[in-house]
Amino acid sequence: MKNWRMKDIVVMAALAVVFGIVYLLFLPVNVVMMGLIGPIGTDIIFGVWFLVSIVAAYIIQKPGVALVSETIAGVVEVLIGSSVGPIVILSAVVQGLGAEAAFALTRYRSYHVLVLMGAGIGAAITSFIWGYFRGGFVALDPSYVVLMLVVRIISGAVISGLIGKAISEALAKTGTLTSFPLGKTYRQRKAG
């Protein structure tokens, strides 16, 4: 964290706030889905949770960003007060670790779309393991549990990976990222 700039951190917090708002917009959808098709309904849009991690990592491109941004998002959830209390920070750390692992595997050299999707999948897996113990999935039908995992992985890959990439690149186009690696890559590509 020594080589992080102050603005890297405030930007992560600001992203966490925006995605916090987006998440609140999704909350009713979440409840309806849960009511219709059970806990798997939450898994369909679970990728929304990891968006902040993937977007921040893709924009800032420094080791640790995926983990820390997700953790910050957890803290912000606690500050917003509408959430599950301090435990959510721990859940966020677990998710962040999953996403961070994908970036670490490439030694932070590649932010290819497959890596971004991998980060979404990583977060899906770690969060699922965590949820398995916390949420007591043991009590559910094993085939249903497997289906939940598959749905969550797809959600992580598509919502956080693909949509996260699209959001970050749309942002780069607005010229707001000029002092971040993604903005610089975008500019070079445009110039070259």
Place this chain on the structure above:
Amino acid sequence: MTQALLEVDQLTVTFEEESTPTLDDLSFTVQEGESILLLGPSGSGKSTLTYCLNGLYPKELDGKMSGSIYFAGSKIEDFKSGKINLEVGTVFQDPETQFCMLTVEDEIAFGLENKKISPDLMESEIDRVLSLVGLQHRKKDQIHTLSGGQKQKLALAAVLALEPRLLILDEPTANLDPAASKDLVETIRHLKEEQEITLLIIEHNIDYWLPIINRTMLLDQDGSLFFDGDLSEAVNMYDEELQQRGIWLPEAALLAKQAQLPKPWPLTIDLLPPDLQFQTKTSEVLQKKEQIIQVENAVFRNKEKVLLDIPALTIKHGEFLAITGKNGSGKTLLSRQITGLLKPTAGDIEVLGKKLRRWKTNELYQQIGYVFQNPEHQFLTDSVWNEIAFGQAVNADEIQRVLEDIQLAAQADKHPFTLSQGQKRRLSVSTMLVQKPQLLVLDEPTFGQDSHTTEVLMDLIWRHHQRGCTIVMITHDMELVDRFASRVLIVDQGRIVADDQPAGIWKRKDLSDYGLSLPAKEAYNKRTQEDSLYASY
């Protein structure tokens, strides 16, 4: 000779993405106790200079920086991290983004903690700086409950707590209305009397700062310094250049210019000679009879609080209506009500003879347009061209013509967000005008814009008005009201307190109660009348 407080020597900054320098070979010195006004057009590198002086660059700079800056004899880069910021304090322009704590006292404590002041001394220090800016009664309050002007005062107090020797004010009034701006300047003037402090004021509005400054520097578009000396000399020598670069001349100088007085022009209205004659507005639009907006007993409440209460209001076809009043008085709220963007809690609003709730949204918004304060909020696409083309059945030739009209043809492929402030503003107004609405509502369209953009915008709006478009414009700018409006509403605490033609409004004695002041011409007339009154005694 005493040592200069600040010495800038051949400072050049070039950003990575730019081919030409943003600051070009800048050299100047600042002596302790001076109050300097730094004027420059947008894009002349004023903010870049701020970042250089408070040590943020070259650390955060993506680009090259050469030359040197000495503060009290030592090179800025030799200061330990964070130390130069205790010597050079900065107040920035955006009141919303200068704080990291939630309450007033905590925010000031934040700086004191950075300075590693002992906690026992903090309380008294917080009280001291709050009373310097007149905010002692808000000590325990949440920052978000402060007005824009109060936030800027808090930003000032937080910086003063660090006891800097040089205070940089980077367009501190850019987001404030005239009343709050004057109040802030008065606070700073008072502060100068209380303690020895050196000021570097970066601004594009000269008038406010006249009572304070004793030296002026002019930056050119290319980031080079082209004048350093007395303000009166700057205005008289470079009036053309300043106007071309979009910098607002002092009102008095503008009047003198209009009246074709020989130079030197004075900087304040008091110093203008008597008996100047000005052209008065003659272009009155034919008032058709039909009404476009009709409000009856509209009330808007948030919980129990009445935010807007309009017993009756009629707006007719062909009017150019200006809505003015203090910030937070309900101007924007009123404009949102008459356009159906916010439903009234009670009462009826008719648009074009049909009740608002009977309109289909898409049909209504083909008839009326609304230009929001922040142009970015209104952009939907990712290029300038597409913004104009969006949803309109217009052909390529017409789009091209519109873009040329607003001087954006060269930017057609750019993302709207990457335009300059003035360009964004022109684009957002244009996206509304291509829909050819019958009524166009504009929320402070010229706010914070330079004189050049203001002229282009008003010209655009005026031309559409001449073609029959009814205009409702929220503004604080009394010069514009005087020049363009056919009717003025003053809103205060959610009520319309005045509804008259401009000439009638200028006769009122209570304008200052609503945060308003007379336009320069009227102020001049009033003064000369008073003078002749004295003379006749």
Place this chain on the structure above:
Amino acid sequence: MHHINPSIKAGTVTIAAIVIAFLFDPLALLLYIGWTIAVTLLFGKVQIKKYLLYLLPFTLFAVGMLVSTLLFAKTPENPSITQQFLLWELPRETVQDALALAIRVFSYSTLSLLFVLTTDKVAFILSLIQQCRVSPKLAYGILAGYRFLPLLKDELTTIRSAHLIRGAKTKTSRFSRYKQYTIPLLASAIRKAERTAIAMESKGFTGERDRTFYRTYNTSWTDWIFAAVMLGAIALCIIVSKSFQ
């Protein structure tokens, strides 16, 4: 309750939640829920009405959990042993699992509310720096970002209106509208963040640990007693529950 050190309170609540994750005894959980609610209301000086209001969404969530577990439960080992549950005849194991799960979700909620309703947010962050050695750079950065919440909420409302005026509702799909809201909001948030970071550094903030504090947070023996009592109560609830069975 408001005077308990926020970090210790957060830690206690978190540990309690983890311990509960391995507890499948519905009665013990119910006892602990009662205990948590009692502590919150009695020592936290929280109004019952306010408390119930906050608890409502969590209750709905717990009910949802109950229903879905009943529907998607694993095949019980002894399907023949059944139990009357409201109107249905269901395998006892399934009912027990589902009830335990719902009660567990509910007990998380009461623990969360214990923290949320009795803790000042800024105090929590500052205490994280002072007690948990969280980097000031991170902690103040979070606070700075958190300040944008009301601003960005307002901005979202404005963007919606501004797009409505331009006819976005009839001319674009729902999905691209989400994008049209999100991108300007993010762009604005990032610019705000950059400016705020600059303003913070301009006040001499370096992110170093070496700084003084206007508000100091200490830990005292009462904090540790609180932690011990809250965690000890879990064991007590288990014992009491066992003695009933």
